[in-house]
Amino acid sequence: MKTVTETLAHPRLKREMRLQNAMITMYCKQHHVYQGKVCRECDRLQQMTARKLAFCESGTEKPTCATCTAVCYTPIVAKQVKTIYRWGRLRICLRHPILMALYCFDSLKPSQMPKPKLLNL
Numbered sequence: 001m002k003t004v005t006e007t008l009a010h011p012r013l014k015r016e017m018r019l020q021n022a023m024i025t026m027y028c029k030q031h032h033v034y035q036g037k038v039c040r041e042c043d044r045l046q047q048m049t050a051r052k053l054a055f056c057e058s059g060t061e062k063p064t065c066a067t068c069t070a071v072c073y074t075p076i077v078a079k080q081v082k083t084i085y086r087w088g089r090l091r092i093c094l095r096h097p098i099l100m101a102l103y104c105f106d107s108l109k110p111s112q113m114p115k116p117k118l119l120n121l
Helices: 011-031 040-054 075-095 097-107
Strands: none
Touching: 011 040, 011 075, 011 097, 040 075, 075 097
């Protein structure tokens, strides 16, 4: 079985993981007790987001996580991730402008994923 680092060989996936980790680290520094490294909760979230990104069914053809239609997280974790992303969106532009510019460029790429089917109830 491949590890997370082996699976994240594609440069775009590596960039997205770096951006996610940077946002979570910034959020942890601002909102939690930060002692040179992220707290246990944020570390677990970083590992989970890296694992979800690495083993995404769409692989390198997926859109950025912000524009993806797949449901990867439980509702509680999804709310936590959205909170961190909303908080860090503008801050990451100031802290890592090149990484954010590349992420924005990546998000312009049209999705190769199939459209989700709507259920007729």
